Amino acid sequence: MRFGYREICLEHDTGARHPESPDRLRAIRQSLSECDHIEYVAADSAIEAEVTTVHDADYITEVREFCEDGGGNWDADTVAVEETWDAVLASAGLAQWAAKAALESAGGHETPFALGRPPGHHAVEDDAMGFCFINNVAVAAQHVIEQEMADRVAILDWDVHHGNGTQDMFYDREDVFYVSIHEEGLYPGTGGIGETGEGDAELTTLNAPFPAGCGDAEYMAALEEVIGPSLEAFDPDLLLISAGFDAHEHDPISRMVVTTDGYGLMTDFLWELTDELDAGLGFVLEGGYGLETLSDGIKMVHEVFEGHDPPTREWTINDNGRSVIENLKEQGFPSIDPDQN
Template sequence: MRFGYREICLEHDTGARHPESPDRLRAIRETLSECDNVEYVAPDSATESDVSTVHDADYVSDVHEFCEEGGGNWDADTVAVEATWDAVMASAGLAQWAAKAALDSTSGNEVPFALGRPPGHHAVEDDAMGFCFINNAAVAAQHVIDRDLADRVAILDWDVHHGNGTQDMFYDREDVFYVSFHEEGLYPGTGGIGETGEGDAELTTLNAPFPAGCGDAEYMAALEEVVGPSLEAFDPDLLLVSAGFDAHEHDPISRMVVTTDGYGLMTDFLWELTEQIDAGLGFVLEGGYGLETLSDGVKMVHEVFDGHEPPTREWSVNDNGRSVIANLKEQGFPSIDSDDD
């Protein structure tokens, strides 16, 4: 894979006890040093004009000023220092690069992964929250649409938290399909199954709020039975994965049980799907707060594109997961039946 990375992202200092720390990127880099066929690139930062395509321009100016004045606590969870502004703009630029590079990639070794921080999927049009200031994936999607590089973009968010910001920005848009797998009831409390889009954009938002205890079997069943058919029908030019790794069974802040191999299975599924529908595929880092599970997850994604085949096994979807998938089908999304329906 090609990894977008900028050292300035380490300068976003959230404090000694904050889970979204620079050590996240350091751990990923250290683990990737064990791998073959890893390439790093350092794309340009985004501009204020770029991020203002999805964010309110006054809000963007407020963030810039807040950082210039030394930062502090924007809210209880979302922290900035002076260098945060440059990290924010670098992270958005990394996501823009990933979107454009994905459209140009011709092999697994060219698939891009933007390793930026702070993450972005909670940032709404006019506010920061949940560790996020600028919505990197949203900036990237809008970037390629505005430049006529893509007519339709899909964003699949497998972070354990619902990407409320990404959903809000595209909720009434027919040209962006947003999918979220997340833990039911976890921060920020949004992302119900009935939130499916607005007006002509109905059924371009797909939320799978899985109860605690769901994992590989439930995620793969949702991909195979509902998400895959829905994305195939939407026919995007680009699929961006908002790749958080905090649904891992050993992540300290969630109760989901996705395994490292599970992330590999999802990656393999999405790679095969995008090849079938002739869409680009790129990844943008979101959450993940166990350093080992985070770095192992990123490594697994890379290894899939480097030829590794994650092991499959016999499993059964638990009743809670089956209920979520059944409810998604009832919403009217394109789907296929499972063997146990």
């Protein structure tokens, strides 16, 4: 794979005990050093005019001035230092690079993965929250649409937390399909099944809020039965993965049980789907706070594109997970019967 990476992202210093630390990127780099066919790309930073295509201009000015004044606690969870401003623009630029590279590349070994921080999917139009200042994946999706590189973009967010910011930005847009698989009731408390878009954009937002304890079986069933058919019907030019790895069974801040192989299975499924749709596929880093599980998850994604076949097994989908999937079908999303899959 091709990994977008900038050293300035290490300078976003959140403090010794903050879970979203520079050690996340260091752990990823260390793990990938054991792999073949790794290429790092130091993509250009985004500029303010590109960021304000999805964010309020006054808010972006406020973030820049906040950082220039030395930063501090924006809220209880979201921390900045002076260098954070350069890091957020670099992270947004890495996401833009991933979107463009996905549309331009042949996939496989060239599949792009933006390793930026701070993450972005909680950042709303006019506020920072949940460790996020700029919504990187939203900036990237909007950028390729405005550059007329893509007419329709899908974003699949498998971070354990709902990407409220991304959803809000595109909730009334017909040209962006937002999908989130997340833990029900976890921060920020949004992402209910009934949140499906508004107006002409109805059914271009799909939320699968699984209860704690769900994992590979429920995630793959959702992909195969509802999310895959819905993405196929939407027919995007580009699929961006908001790739958080905090639904892992050993992540310290969630109660989901996705395995490392599970991330490989999801990657393999989405790669095959985008190949069938002749769509680009790119990844943008979000959360993941166990250093080993985060780095193992990203390594697994890479290995899938190197030909690794994650093992499959006979799963039993728990009743609560099955209820979520059936509820999604009742919303009117395209779907298939599992017995016909």
